[in-house]
Amino acid sequence: MVAISASAPGKIILFGEHAVVYGQPAIAAPLTTVQVTAAAEPGPPGSGLVIHAADLGQTVVAAQAAPDDPFFDALVHPAQLVLEHLRAPMPDLRLTVRSTIPVASGLGSGAALAAAIMRALAAALGAPLSDEALNPLVYEVEKRHHGTPSGIDNTVIVYARPVYFVRGTAPQTFSVARPFTLLVADSGQSSPTRLTVADVRRLHDADPPRLDALFARIGEIARAARRAIEAGTLDSLGPLMDENHALLRELTVSSDLLDRLCQTARDAGARGAKLSGGGRGGTIIALVDEPDAAPVTAALRQAGAVRVLSTRIQPSP
Numbered sequence: 113m114v115a116i117s118a119s120a121p122g123k124i125i126l127f128g129e130h131a132v133v134y135g136q137p138a139i140a141a142p143l144t145t146v147q148v149t150a151a152a153e154p155g156p157p158g159s160g161l162v163i164h165a166a167d168l169g170q171t172v173v174a175a176q177a178a179p180d181d182p183f184f185d186a187l188v189h190p191a192q193l194v195l196e197h198l199r200a201p202m203p204d205l206r207l208t209v210r211s212t213i214p215v216a217s218g219l220g221s222g223a224a225l226a227a228a229i230m231r232a233l234a235a236a237l238g239a240p241l242s243d244e245a246l247n248p249l250v251y252e253v254e255k256r257h258h259g260t261p262s263g264i265d266n267t268v269i270v271y272a273r274p275v276y277f278v279r280g281t282a283p284q285t286f287s288v289a290r291p292f293t294l295l296v297a298d299s300g301q302s303s304p305t306r307l308t309v310a311d312v313r314r315l316h317d318a319d320p321p322r323l324d325a326l327f328a329r330i331g332e333i334a335r336a337a338r339r340a341i342e343a344g345t346l347d348s349l350g351p352l353m354d355e356n357h358a359l360l361r362e363l364t365v366s367s368d369l370l371d372r373l374c375q376t377a378r379d380a381g382a383r384g385a386k387l388s389g390g391g392r393g394g395t396i397i398a399l400v401d402e403p404d405a406a407p408v409t410a411a412l413r414q415a416g417a418v419r420v421l422s423t424r425i426q427p428s429p
């Protein structure tokens with residue numbers, strides 16, 4: 113067994129969150145400026161699998177962790193799934209994980225943690241996982257976190273490239289005719305995706321025709337956005353983001369702060385803005401021309417964003 117290191121990025125949803133749970137298409141991209149890394153090194157004989165979450169100062173011995181242990185789902189469950197998948201016994205191994213992805217911010221911290229742990233563990237056991245093999249394993253972890261996840265978060269994080277995603281189908285890549293810049297502003301309000309997904313489910317169950325119509329319009333927006341990205345007609349992307357945000361408000365997953373951050377970004381020169389991910393907290397994204405990135409960032413900070421990251425969506429190599 114050799115020392116190994118593996119990583120996984122964060123993610124942003126560009127278009128289509130929530131509606132994607134109901135079969136509509138969505139577009140997501142990796143956020144590579146934040147990531148989880150997992151380093152595996154051999155442990156002394158008999159030590160078992162020890163997982164050390166360096167940022168949290170937590171150490172868990174996998175064989176001793178109970179399923180109601182607070183770190184079981186995040187740290188131990190991913191490792192168990194890999195051992196079951198490989199039909200491998202508990203190894204004597206120390207895994208150290210570090211993350212720069214803010215937790216419960218809609219940036220995919222749970223899926224990235226699982227992906228990095230699984231990659232490092234499998235590689236240390238001499239059986240590295242392909243992305244195709246890893247993706248369904250991370251989806252299992254997402255189910256534990258989110259209940260009814262669409263699978264978009266694990267997919268974009270595992271493949272680490274922009275994806276056009278329809279639940280239950282293989283992820284599609286698409287071409288990016290002209291690169292564009294998104295600012296990712298963290299509201300600082302943590303909001304578990306599980307709760308907003310459950311609330312949208314309740315709304316849907318109370319009035320399926322109304323909700324299905326909202327989801328269908330969000331799906332059309334995602335399709336139009338893909339066409340615009342592929343054609344390089346970026347002028348239409350901003351208004352599509354604004355409309356997608358308005359529809360997410362109707363789904364009750366925005367908040368005063370998220371609305372304010374989106375409006376602040378538009379007022380400061382962004383071409384469009386929307387919440388990204390589960391909503392009610394977490395992040396917003398804003399489409400900016402490069403010269404506007406600094407003033408929009410400053411305005412977002414002034415309006416209460418705790419951090420603002422920038423990411424460029426590029427043509428695939």
Ligand code: MEV
Nearest residue numbers: 129130261262263389390
């Ligand atoms: C969360 O990043 C995206 C949601 O659509 C949930 C999901 O797709 O599983 C809100």
